[in-house]
Amino acid sequence: MxxxxxxxxxxxxxxxxxxxxxxxxxxxxxxxxxxxxxxxxxxxxxxxxxxxxxxxxxxxxxxTLDFAKERLRRGLTLAEAADEAGLSGTGRLHDLFVVLEGVTPGQFKQAGNGLTIRYAVFESPFGPYVLGAIGDKICKLEFLDEVEPTDEISLAERFITDWPEARLLPDAASLRPLATTIFAETGRKPLRILVKASPFQLKVWEALLRIPEGQVVSYDQIASAIGMPAASRAVGTAIGSNPVGYLIPCHRVIRKTGLFGNYRWGTTRKTALLGWEAAYAAK
Structure with a gap:
């Protein structure tokens, strides 16, 4: 299964x-x-x-701390990064292949009623993760630790908060083609994400999509990018509530001191993600 x-x-x-x-x-x-x-x-x-x-x-x-600080110092603004993304043709920037959508007010109110969420656990270069999708749209990607249970009830509970009325269907077979695309190093296909979020959360997550691989930004820079420079604490909260790891790249936000800081799925995994992306960006 x-x-x-x-x-x-x-x-x-x-x-x-x-x-x-x-x-x-x-x-x-x-x-x-x-x-x-x-x-x-x-x-x-x-x-x-x-x-x-x-x-x-x-x-x-x-x-090294110096490396992180140097990346922050010479990092492009998010607007500049978006402009370059349209010209570079690298195909490795998230904003070139991930489309983020928020549910409509009606869908938000229905809490998933009438929707079917298919879910399963797959392996990645960063350990196992649970993947959830509504149709062809990804609604959840959460990394799992070795000790976390992967039985049907435990996995289903991960969807109840956001989608309490949705029908949950374990279905690894139909999700496998989607899963193989997510961490592909070549031949990536456009991916669509569907999330339940406030307008503020969507702004923050959309800003994250404009951070190129191999780059990092600070919470303050994200707050400035969305036109709310005094909202860095609220930005941190929105980043911490991101339901789709890796594709919405909250791991690329670090403290302005250069320290990597906390990560919802573990500091070691955040370090692995940043190092892995930096290695490929440097090629």
Missing amino acids: YETETNPTYQQIARSIEFLTENFRGQPSLADVADRANLSEYHFQRLFSDWAGVSPKKFLQYL
Whole structure:
């Protein structure tokens, strides 16, 4: 029913990323990091490079505070990023392939009545995640930790708050083509997202879609981009309530000090996402 095969690669990578994040100032050796992943230096180097697209040493550079600060200093405004996205043709910017839609007031009031949400668990480069869709529109993408239950009742409960009246249908088979598109490195297809949100939340999430891969912005920059420079705290709340991880890239927002800060699905996963994207953006 669910595609929940274990993914030892990500778990080994996650342990090494935790170690690198905690010890990057000491520039740990390859042997030190490989030992944390319980692998030989040779196998760890190959595994990590296959996952991240760069060596552990290069990835370590992406985790430094100076790197994050430099990205914030030279980061484009969100308006400039949107303009460049239309000219670059890279196909790797979220605003080129993700369309965000909010439900209508009538749909909001109906709380999902008359709608069917298909859902299932799939694997990603960042561990398992639960995917939910209404028709061809994604309404939920939440990463899962190893200890979280993936039985039908537990997964269904994730949809009740936003869609209490919707019919919930476990259906991995029909969602699989959509799931294979989400984390594809090439041949991406346009994806549509449908969310229940206030006008303010939609503004914030739309601003997130204009942040290019490999770039980061601060909460203050997002607040300024939506014309509410004094609302950085409210922006943080909206970012924290994002129901669609990765595709609405809340992981690209960090503190103005350069620290990565918290993340709804774990600081280690946020670090992995930022490093992974920085590696590909640098190619």
